[in-house]
Every structure is written in structure tokens, then in C-alpha cells.
Amino acid sequence: MYFLNEEEKLYLHKYLIPQSRDTYIDYDLRGWNWHKPPLEPIYSFKLGVAEIANNYCLTDRDLYLKKVMNKYFSANCKMLVGGIMHKTIKEFITYCKKELYHHKIDEIGKNKLFSLEETIVLRLLNSCKLDKCNEQKAKEKIISLWEFEKQRVNYRIQEVLASQPYVGIDALVYQVLPVVVEQKLNGSFLGLSPYLSTDAINFSEPMIVDTKFGRKNEFHKLSITGYAIVMEALYSFPVNLGCVVYPTFKENRILIDRELFIINDELRQKFIERRDDKMRMIYEENDPGTYEECYNDCPYYEECH
Ligand code: SF4
Secondary structure, eight states, rough: OOOOOOOHHHHHHIIIIIHHHHHOOGGGSSSGGGGGGSSSSSSSOOOOOHHHEEEEEEEEHHHHHHHHHHOOOOOOHHHHHHHHHHHHHHHHHHHHHHHHTTTTTHTTTSSOOOOHHHHHHHHHHHHOOOOOOHHHHHHHHHHHHHHHHHHHHHHHHHHHHHHHOOOOOOHHHHHOOEHHHHHHHHHEGGEEEEEEEEEEEETTTEEEEOOOOOOTTTTTHHHHHHHHHHHHHHHOOOOOEEEEEEEEEETEEEEEOOOOOOOOHHHHHHHHHHHHHHHHHHTOOEEEEEOOOOOOTTTHHHOOO
């Protein structure tokens, strides 16, 4: 999921990285300037990155209901299955690293690694309540996703083993899986939750990656922008690139659409404006009203209509 194909690598290295070096980013919009406007938060309470970036409800009434009216919704089936898919990717990457560290380097090419155990499938399915029909569909997706990732990781292992005869386990793990999944970040400096969690940080192609198992939306780039600003605030180095991954399941295949982009001024400005607007709405308890054409599966539909 997090490893680019050859065309994407070419695009990244020949176009996007050079372009990002030439793109001027307003110094005031770099995360390390969190202590002064416009990044300095106006209000003392905190919001999550997704709460700021998401714009599924065009009036943001979903956030108003949650934060001002304390109305919490039960996740619908689509959300639950999406959550299981995220957990599958996290589980897979962690499991691979564990497996690799448990083997000697000369055993790795020979042994069959990364088999999906039934206990893992059960654990993933039991992490939420699905009816029988959706449970079966989710199980099929877990297996497809795992097998897809397994083949890609095995290919990467063979590539490293073939080109680096003296590689050790630690270096192999880093070269094959240069990713931290569910990296925890403290966003307090920016008025964000102290317990933020990014899907992944890819160190081989220095970028923040977010996976979305649903429709494409422009505001998905804003979540990544938020995490980038937080990383700049915490570590004081520039984070210029993001990638949203949209996997879809088509019969037995997984199709992947990756959107690579520069985290430019426009995105940064938009993220900060949305943070301030949403915080103001909550602080002043302003009901933004309903939207006429609400999306079908909005979990607050009953509440608003
Ligand atoms: S039902 Fe409509 S107005 Fe209410 S939260 Fe959902 S999208 Fe927004």
C-alpha cells in the first residue's frame, strides 16, 4: 500500500521532489512557527486532524453535533469495514517486521514467511461488530489485502537480497519496510489532539501517507497537511510531500490509486483556516444548520432530518 510502483517513483524523483525544492513555502506556515500567528491556536481546547480536515458534511454540522451537543454516532458498516482494512495494513507491517527479526538472514530467502494466521483474521474481525454477511465480505478483503501486501514485500526482499550480499537483518528490515505505521504525534502546540496518529510515514520516499477506503475527496489532502505541520512543529524539519492512497477491491483484485502532492501554501493556509473556523463554531456554539443534499450514509441523518 505504501510502496510506489516504478512510474510513481519516477514521477516522484524526477518531478515532485525537485519541484518541492523549488516551491516557496511561506515561512509563517511552517509548523515550527507554531508559537506565533497564524499557526498559534486561538482557543485552548483541542481537535483531531480529521475533525478539522473532514468536510463530508458541507456545513460541518456533524462536528457541531459531536462537540457542542455531545451526540455520538454508531459507525455504519462501511466505516467499520474501512477500520478493519486499516488495522489489517497495520497488523501486516508489524507482523512482517517481527517475522523478519525472528529469522537469520540466510533463512529468509528459503522460508515461507508472512502467512496469514486464522487468529489474526479473527482478531481483526472481532475488533468490531459486523453482521454475518458483512463479516464474510470483510474476511475476503482481509485475505486479499494481506496476500497483495505479502507478494509486494517478498518481491522487495528478493530485490535487496539479490543486490546486497552482506546485508544484515536490521538493514534488510529498513530497506524492505521503511515505514512507521500509526505514528503517534502530539499536536498540542497547534491546538490539535496530543494523541494524533498518522497512517504511515514513509522514510524511503520522505512523505506522509494516508489510506482511504472510500470515495476520493480533495479534503483528504488536508489531513496529511495537518500531520505535516505537526511533524514540522515537533521535529523542526520541512515536510513537503504527501500521498493519499485509494485502494479498491474489484473481484479478486486490488486496484490502487495514489495521489502524490506537494504540501504547498494553499493547503497549509486552508488547514489553518478550517481549524480556526471550526474552533470558533464550537466555542461560540453556532449551529451551522443542515445541508439540503446530505449524503446518504451520514451517521447523523436521523438527528438532522
Ligand atoms: S445529516 Fe446533513 S447536515 Fe446533518 S450532519 Fe449529516 S450531512 Fe450534515
